[in-house]
Amino acid sequence: MLPLLVLLAVPAAGHVLNTDLSKLSRTEIFGTYLQLGFTHIIPLGFDHILFIVSLYILEPRLKPVLLQATAFTVAHSITLGLAMYGLISPPSHIIEPIIALSILFVAIENIITDRLNPWRVAIVFGFGLVHGMGFASALTGLGLPAKDYFGSLISFNVGVELGQVAVILLCWALVGRWAAHKTWYKQRVVVPASVVIGLVAAYWTVERVFFT
Numbered sequence: 001m002l003p004l005l006v007l008l009a010v011p012a013a014g015h016v017l018n019t020d021l022s023k024l025s026r027t028e029i030f031g032t033y034l035q036l037g038f039t040h041i042i043p044l045g046f047d048h049i050l051f052i053v054s055l056y057i058l059e060p061r062l063k064p065v066l067l068q069a070t071a072f073t074v075a076h077s078i079t080l081g082l083a084m085y086g087l088i089s090p091p092s093h094i095i096e097p098i099i100a101l102s103i104l105f106v107a108i109e110n111i112i113t114d115r116l117n118p119w120r121v122a123i124v125f126g127f128g129l130v131h132g133m134g135f136a137s138a139l140t141g142l143g144l145p146a147k148d149y150f151g152s153l154i155s156f157n158v159g160v161e162l163g164q165v166a167v168i169l170l171c172w173a174l175v176g177r178w179a180a181h182k183t184w185y186k187q188r189v190v191v192p193a194s195v196v197i198g199l200v201a202a203y204w205t206v207e208r209v210f211f212t
Contacts, residue, residue: 026148033144033152037159040138042166047099047204048131050197052167054106055124057190059116060176062168068124069164075128076135077157083136084144084153090133093212099134100204102127107198110190135160 024032041048055072056065082088106127109120135156144152179185 024145026151029145029148029152030155033155034159034162036139036142037156037161038163038166039159040135040156041160041163045163047103047134047201048164049167050200051099051103051106051127051131052164053171054103054110054194054197056168056171056176057193058110058113060172060180060185062172062176064116065168066165068121069161069168071121071125072128072131073157073161073164075125076132076160079129079132080135080139080157081153083133084139088133090136092134092137093208095130095133095137096212097205097208098130099127100201100208102130104198104201104205107194107201110194111198114186 041052052069055068059065079088079090083090105123139153139156175189179189182188
């Protein structure tokens with residue numbers, strides 16, 4: 001467990017955009033920001049990956065988790081768009097600890113509850129609003145091309161969504177497809193995984209509050 005905690009606690013590298021966007025067509029810009037959105041989740045978004053994994057493992061069927069992921073996507077698209085158009089200006093020193101706390105919250109809920117509660121979608125939507133502000137911090141550093149500002153914003157969101165779906169499908173293939181209906185699933189999968197995720201999220205929370 002300790003090596004996994006150390007690995008996940010290491011900060012991911014930031015995005016680097018070494019392309020002159022003014023020389024690209026709209027199609028090429030779309031592809032560039034689609035890739036940036038995807039890589040913001042895989043492999044750079046350890047915190048977002050853990051959040052999606054936490055959503056999945058409690059109820060490892062595709063339909064419930066895709067419903068939660070849709071609520072999350074709608075929410076983060078709203079705040080990401082508002083931030084990129086300058087309508088809100090979320091301070092990263094507040095947003096990043098809240099993102100870590102959202103992961104910790106879901107991990108703890110996974111441990112103490114035995115089923116997916118209907119109100120979880122609303123909770124996920126709220127956390128999605130916060131995560132969208134986190135996405136905005138990364139995208140602000142890259143900037144958006146003036147020739148296709150809205151299109152590149154949309155393609156980044158699509159890339160993020162594809163990254164999330166990839167995480168969900170990987171979880172399903174590795175765990176949900178064969179272990180979801182086992183009597184030991186809660187004790188051998190949900191609880192240990194949630195404990196590890198919760199410890200990592202707690203570490204991130206302390207780090208982001210006191211050392212960032």
